[in-house]
Amino acid sequence: xxxxxxxxxxxxxxxxxxxxxALAREGRRVLLYDRAEPGVxxxxxxxxxxxxxxxxxxxxxxxxxxxxxxxxxxxxxxxDMPPRQALRMLPWIRRFAVAAFRRExxxxxxxxxxxxxAAAWERWLAGIGRGExxxxxxxxxxxxxxxxxxxxxxxxxxxxxxxxxxATVPAExxxxxxxxxxxxxxxxxxxxxxxxxxxxxxxxxxxxxxxREHGAQLIRAEVRxxxxxxGALAVITESGSQPVSSAIVCAGMDAPALLRPFGVHAPLQAxxxxxxxxxxxxxFIDAPLLYTNHHLLVTPLAGRLRxxxxxxxxxxxxxxxxxxxxxxRRKLRALGYRCEPDGPSWVGARPILPDYLPGIGRVPxxxxxxxxxxxxxxxxxxxxxxxxxxxxxxxxxxxxxxxxAFDLRRFGRIATND
Numbered sequence: 424x425x426x427x428x429x430x431x432x433x434x435x436x437x438x439x440x441x442x443x444x445a446l447a448r449e450g451r452r453v454l455l456y457d458r459a460e461p462g463v464x465x466x467x468x469x470x471x472x473x474x475x476x477x478x479x480x481x482x483x484x485x486x487x488x489x490x491x492x493x494x495x496x497x498x499x500x501x502x503d504m505p506p507r508q509a510l511r512m513l514p515w516i517r518r519f520a521v522a523a524f525r526r527e528x529x530x531x532x533x534x535x536x537x538x539x540x541a542a543a544w545e546r547w548l549a550g551i552g553r554g555e556x557x558x559x560x561x562x563x564x565x566x567x568x569x570x571x572x573x574x575x576x577x578x579x580x581x582x583x584x585x586x587x588x589x590a591t592v593p594a595e596x597x598x599x600x601x602x603x604x605x606x607x608x609x610x611x612x613x614x615x616x617x618x619x620x621x622x623x624x625x626x627x628x629x630x631x632x633x634x635r636e637h638g639a640q641l642i643r644a645e646v647r648x649x650x651x652x653x654g655a656l657a658v659i660t661e662s663g664s665q666p667v668s669s670a671i672v673c674a675g676m677d678a679p680a681l682l683r684p685f686g687v688h689a690p691l692q693a694x695x696x697x698x699x700x701x702x703x704x705x706x707f708i709d710a711p712l713l714y715t716n717h718h719l720l721v722t723p724l725a726g727r728l729r730x731x732x733x734x735x736x737x738x739x740x741x742x743x744x745x746x747x748x749x750x751x752r753r754k755l756r757a758l759g760y761r762c763e764p765d766g767p768s769w770v771g772a773r774p775i776l777p778d779y780l781p782g783i784g785r786v787p788x789x790x791x792x793x794x795x796x797x798x799x800x801x802x803x804x805x806x807x808x809x810x811x812x813x814x815x816x817x818x819x820x821x822x823x824x825x826x827x828a829f830d831l832r833r834f835g836r837i838a839t840n841d
Contacts, residue, residue, distance in 0.1 A: 439673035445810035447637035462627030479534035481779035518777035532828035603759020669791035693772035739772035
């Protein structure tokens, strides 16, 4: 394929596949690169499938900054950050701390990308004839114990000024959950504007397949570098060099190395999550259930339930911690799910920037190099909206939502030899 008007999209996870589809359906010539089949190699494969339209606030906050220790695993929380890892992460942590005091402004930037997520997913899936993948049933937060009612009332009060609609779960709807968990007291909150997918991998593959139908080409190759010369770009793989007119980096934890030669600093940190699947089990409610006491999210997928937890700060290629899936399974049994002590599990790295905002923008310079990276825990949620924004940027038209806050230049520039 010739260079002229050819766009390389690097990474075929949910973000890259959405970007490829957005571009291809506008008639652009797209090369979608990944070392594996779409959705298989990165975090998209293990997604818990929750369309989190309620997560409009980035995680860094003064309350978390000064009370993070309460979230550590040793105190029953989901956070695993060994001291040695924390020392290596000090520059990232400093940026996290600064972002904690900018949460209000960052929420104003992030919310427009998150709140319309379920509607965007519905529109995109209808457009490719795969509407059956989406369930717009909201999600539920469930708490047990005498204080659970107060917790839910505070949560509802916190959501109201953010424009997040909630409703108290009727007592009769809680009975099956209470009985399964052996909990005499339970309270719940329904978030009616969120949603879930019945198979996150199938959704990635549906986007990539639809992009192919619009003329995109999937190339199974590991991209080792991007090179610029005289305003043009070349994609370097193990099999050679492919000239392109534009490139978009959607490569997860591989993105910093691809962007660094262009002076772009993308301080991504791998924050790993774990999941276990429960084949053949029916859901208590056909919607994701967040058990607040247990820091556990359970989502009904096609033919199985998927349970996920943990924020493990570690290198993306570090060995998996066998204790975490085992603990997940113990929690599930305690909540009344049929769960064997052993079974298949998954661990994957979410690429996260320290302010918990994504990186969406264009690299300054004559070359047409773009990026869509660092979507933290809600890459699945923001994928269609991000695809639309990248199509706007590539077309050099006004973006339908503001993206200035997501420019990676907020982290400074790396000196190059250019």
